[in-house]
Amino acid sequence: xxxxxxxxxxxxxxxxxxxxxxxxxxxxxxxxxxxxxxxxxxxxxxxxxxxxxxxxxxxxxxxxxxxxxxxxxxxxxxxxxxxxxxxxxxxxxxxxxxxxxxxxxxxxxxxxxxxxxxxxxxxxxxxxxxxxxxxxxxxxxxxxxxxxxxxxxxxxxxxxxxxxxxxxxxxxxxxxxxxxxxxxxxxxxxxxxxxxxxxxxxxxxxxxxxxxxxxxxxxxxxxxxxxxxxxxxxxxxxxxxxxxxxxxxxxxxxxxxxxxxxxxxxxxxxxxxxxxxxxxxxxxxxxxxxxxxxxxxxxxxxxxxxxxxxxxxxxxxxxxxxxxxx
Amino acid sequence: xxxxxxxxxxxxxxxxxxxxxxxxxxxxxxxxxxxxxxxxxxxxxxxxxxxxxxxxxxxxxxxxxxxxxxxxxxxxxxxxxxxxxxxxxxxxxxxxxxxxxxxxxxxxxxxxxxxxxxxxxxxxxxxxxxxxxxxxxxxxxxxxxxxxxxxxxxxxxxxxxxxxxxxxxxxxxxxxxxxxxxxxxxxxxxxxxxxxxxxxxxxxxxxxxxxxxxxxxxxxxxxxxxxxxxxxxxxxxxxxxxxxxxxxxxxxxxxxxxxxxxxxxxxxxxxxxxxxxxxxxxxxxxxxx
Numbered sequence: 001x002x003x004x005x006x007x008x009x010x011x012x013x014x015x016x017x018x019x020x021x022x023x024x025x026x027x028x029x030x031x032x033x034x035x036x037x038x039x040x041x042x043x044x045x046x047x048x049x050x051x052x053x054x055x056x057x058x059x060x061x062x063x064x065x066x067x068x069x070x071x072x073x074x075x076x077x078x079x080x081x082x083x084x085x086x087x088x089x090x091x092x093x094x095x096x097x098x099x100x101x102x103x104x105x106x107x108x109x110x111x112x113x114x115x116x117x118x119x120x121x122x123x124x125x126x127x128x129x130x131x132x133x134x135x136x137x138x139x140x141x142x143x144x145x146x147x148x149x150x151x152x153x154x155x156x157x158x159x160x161x162x163x164x165x166x167x168x169x170x171x172x173x174x175x176x177x178x179x180x181x182x183x184x185x186x187x188x189x190x191x192x193x194x195x196x197x198x199x200x201x202x203x204x205x206x207x208x209x210x211x212x213x214x215x216x217x218x219x220x221x222x223x224x225x226x227x228x229x230x231x232x233x234x235x236x237x238x239x240x241x242x243x244x245x246x247x248x249x250x251x252x253x254x255x256x257x258x259x260x261x262x263x264x265x266x267x268x269x270x271x272x273x274x275x276x277x278x279x280x281x282x283x284x285x286x287x288x289x290x291x292x293x294x295x296x297x298x299x300x301x302x303x304x305x306x307x308x309x310x311x312x313x314x315x316x317x318x319x320x321x322x323x324x325x326x
Numbered sequence: 327x328x329x330x331x332x333x334x335x336x337x338x339x340x341x342x343x344x345x346x347x348x349x350x351x352x353x354x355x356x357x358x359x360x361x362x363x364x365x366x367x368x369x370x371x372x373x374x375x376x377x378x379x380x381x382x383x384x385x386x387x388x389x390x391x392x393x394x395x396x397x398x399x400x401x402x403x404x405x406x407x408x409x410x411x412x413x414x415x416x417x418x419x420x421x422x423x424x425x426x427x428x429x430x431x432x433x434x435x436x437x438x439x440x441x442x443x444x445x446x447x448x449x450x451x452x453x454x455x456x457x458x459x460x461x462x463x464x465x466x467x468x469x470x471x472x473x474x475x476x477x478x479x480x481x482x483x484x485x486x487x488x489x490x491x492x493x494x495x496x497x498x499x500x501x502x503x504x505x506x507x508x509x510x511x512x513x514x515x516x517x518x519x520x521x522x523x524x525x526x527x528x529x530x531x532x533x534x535x536x537x538x539x540x541x542x543x544x545x546x547x548x549x550x551x552x553x554x555x556x557x558x559x560x561x562x563x564x565x566x567x568x569x570x571x572x573x574x575x576x577x578x579x580x581x582x583x584x585x586x587x588x589x590x591x592x593x594x595x596x597x598x599x600x601x602x603x604x605x606x607x608x609x610x611x612x613x614x615x
Contacts, residue, residue, distance in 0.1 A: 057420060059427070108603045113362045113423055117553055121598045124550055128592050242546060246431065253424065286435035293428035293435075300421050300428075301414045 007314025031158050037271040038165040039226050044251035044263035045172050046219030052257035054212045055192030060119030061248035066240035068094035068221025069228045073142040083153040087225045094221015095214045102213025127240035141235025153229050177260045254299045256308030333462035334583045335576050340468035342575020343475035349555035349567040351526030357562025358499040358519045364426035367549025368433040373531030374540040381448045388535040395528045403524025408517040437542035445539045453536035467537035479568050495519050554598040
């Protein structure tokens with residue numbers, strides 16, 4: 001991977017150093033909360049595909065996350081399907097939901113705030129449905145049986161879980177990097193920058209946007225299915241609630257939307273901040289969201305390209321193009 | 327079953343009038359500033375708490391609290407637009423959505439911190455006196471809300487069409503630069519408009535409280551209903567918001583009757599998705615947005 005500046009390299013090295021240092025922390029608290037942050041980083045990367053690269057800002061990524069989690073949970077609890085298979089189907093279900101929402105919304109040309117609101121409405125419909133039907137366990141949710149073992153995709157050892165999650169996050173970022181470098185990625189950015197011009201150049205913008213939603217849905221479903229395997233319990237508010245949608249968009253925006261590292265950096269940074277606040281004010285639930293919101297306002301105002309954009313300004317490196325001109 | 331339909335429609339209309347009033351504020355802000363105020367529901371929640379504490383601490387009847395809460399929330403809306411939303415968003419639609427989302431997160435979570443998630447209600451003895459209308463028995467509080475919300479709409483319309491500041495708001499909505507050229511203070515006008523939108527919410531809160539409840543989470547429910555109403559009515563259309571609010575109240579009530587109480591709101595959200603997909607310009611909106 002190539003970076004444009006010393007600042008970006010420093011930022012990425014700092015994040016990697018932190019992720020490695022978690023292995024050596026004496027307190028298990030660090031690993032526990034970093035595990036949560038890594039799952040959020042996956043849904044954040046999911047948002048980044050559509051919202052960051054494609055400029056289609058969704059306010060309802062919980063629709064994808066929850067669908068992945070519920071699909072996997074229903075198959076395991078109600079039909080006794082093998083957890084690995086259920087996990088894979090959860091990813092496919094997320095992708096299908098993404099494609100479905102995208103196909104409907106883009107067919108009617110929704111963009112900007114309208115797209116944001118329709119995704120929000122989808123998440124809310126799914127949340128109400130999930131809390132009302134028997135197959136989803138209604139208001140009490142679904143609980144997986146505790147059966148530790150690799151065959152059941154349940155790992156009691158936190159260090160193993162952490163390592164596996166690091167691998168998953170790395171894979172998701174690798175896929176994102178490959179998308180960014182691909183023709184498809186270039187089309188997606190073209191759609192973001194000027195959709196009419198992209199269409200005039202012969203790009204099937206509808207197809208590109210729906211494909212982006214499918215990939216985003218697969219990542220979102222993956223994040224939801226991961227959450228399920230880790231906690232073995234889901235209910236409608238936990239996986240379809242607005243908090244998921246907010247966490248999905250806030251990390252990339254703060255870290256740098258449309259960059260490979262932005263979602264991970266933003267999510268980790270926010271979670272560290274929230275965790276710090278929890279230690280200062282232990283009896284204040286929801287306070288982390290107040291902090292996130294303040295950071296979001298500042299980021300929108302002062303960091304239009306997020307932390308990665310800020311870091312890019314520090315010690316800009318010569319690119320090949322500059323050398324040609326020199 | 328059929329004997330239940332008329333009462334359900336009537337009670338849906340009562341609630342729908344309040345939805346309409348909340349949506350009037352949102353649609354006014356959209357029509358003039360061209361921004362979607364995500365914090366609208368949170369401001370409603372805040373106004374509900376304001377009315378609640380005025381009753382709880384000082385014993386002020388929620389209806390009599392209107393002259394207190396209304397100006398305070400007008401000022402709050404004015405200050406938010408002028409001091410936070412406008413300077414922080416640098417004018418982009420996307421940014422406004424994010425700033426108002428952040429604002430709602432702050433308001434909701436601070437409310438949760440200070441007032442906990444307990445459900446609170448006020449005890450106004452006469453609010454649940456029943457009134458018989460067309461054979462249906464409706465709570466007096468809901469009927470008062472219905473009448474007052476319906477009365478607010480023409481008042482708002484009169485204000486917009488007959489006063490100087492109303493004309494300025496309409497001028498800015500149509501042609502911002504032109505309005506600026508003839509000497510209208512655009513930022514002030516925007517903020518006044520945001521203030522009026524917030525005042526609508528404050529009025530709705532005072533009308534709602536006697537027959538409703540308040541929790542810090544209540545705003546989120548209302549904000550989605552308000553969006554639906556605004557989109558259904560045609561973004562920016564005052565009359566549209568009124569009609570759509572009443573319609574959605576009835577849809578919710580009938581869905582609750584046929585599908586069960588917990589699924590009542592699903593009708594609203596399904597309506598929302600369908601309208602956004604098939605007719606984003608709304609029932610009475612202009613085509614070509």
